[in-house]
Amino acid sequence: MRRARFFVRQPIGVGQTLSLPQFAADHAVRVLRMRDGDAITLFNGDGHDYSGRLACVGKGNVGVQVDIQESVNVESPLAVTLVQAIVRGEKMDWILQKATELGAVRIVPVTSERSEVKLGEERADKRHSRWLHVIQSACEQCGRSRVPVLAMPQSLAQYASALPAAADADLRLCLHPEAAFGLSQLAVPTTATIAIGPEGGFSDRDLSILDQVGFTRLRLGPRVLRTETAGTVAMAALQARFGDMS
Secondary structure: OOOEEEEOOOOOOOOOEEEOOHHHHHHHHHHOOOOOOOEEEEEOOOOEEEEEEEEEEEOOEEEEEEEEEEEOOOOOOOEEEEEEEOOOHHHHHHHHHHHHHOOEEEEEEEEOOOOOOOOOHHHHHHHHHHHHHHHHHHHHHHOOOOOOEEOOOEEHHHHHHOOOOOOOOEEEEEEOOOOOOEHHHOOOOOEEEEEEOOOOOOOHHHHHHHHHOOOEEEEOOOOOOOHHHHHHHHHHHHHHHHOOOO
C-alpha cells in the first residue's frame, strides 16, 4: 500500500512531533481512514521527504512523529518554465497539475490580448492561493519534494519586460500552429521556457512581445492543440528529448 504523503508549510525536523494542517488532517482521517501508528510522509519543498507515523489522532488534531529525513531526487535535468495564458476554472487546475507532474520548475499565469479571463487584484490573490494548493497536491501525488514556483498572475507584457537577456542555452519557445520550426531542429538546452496562448491563441501583438524577448515559434505536428493540451504535450516532448523521460 502506498504511503500517504502530505505537504506542510513549516520547518520539519527528525524527532519532532507536529500537527497536520486542518485540510491534511481531515483528508488523512476522514478520507484515508488513517489511525494512530499509520505510516505517513511529509515534505515542505526543501528537497527532502520526512517519514514518520501518526502519533495522536484526536478531535480537531492529528499529530505526526517524524523519524527519518530522506533526500529526494526526482527533478529533471531540464529546468522548464511554463508561461500559460489563464483559462477558466478546471482547465487551469488541470494545466497546473500536469505541468507539475511533468517537472515544471516555474509556472507563470499571464493574460494576453485574447484572454477571456481578466483578474482584479483581489481575484488574482484568491486564484493564486487556489492554484498553489493544486500544485502542492500534485507534488504529493507525483513524489516531488520541491514545489514549482508559482508567479502571481500578470500581463504578458509585464512578464516580458522583466525577463533578463537569454543565454545561449536558454531555450524560449512559443507554440504556434503555423510555425516552420519543429522539435527536431532544437539545440540541446539547459533551461526551457514554453509560452502557451489562450483559447483563441496569441494575437499578433502578443507574438511581437514574445519575439522581442527571444522566443522562437515552434510547431508540434500538423494538428492544432487546445490551450489545455499544448503545454502538456510540449513539456512531455522536451522531457523525452532533453530531460529525464528518454
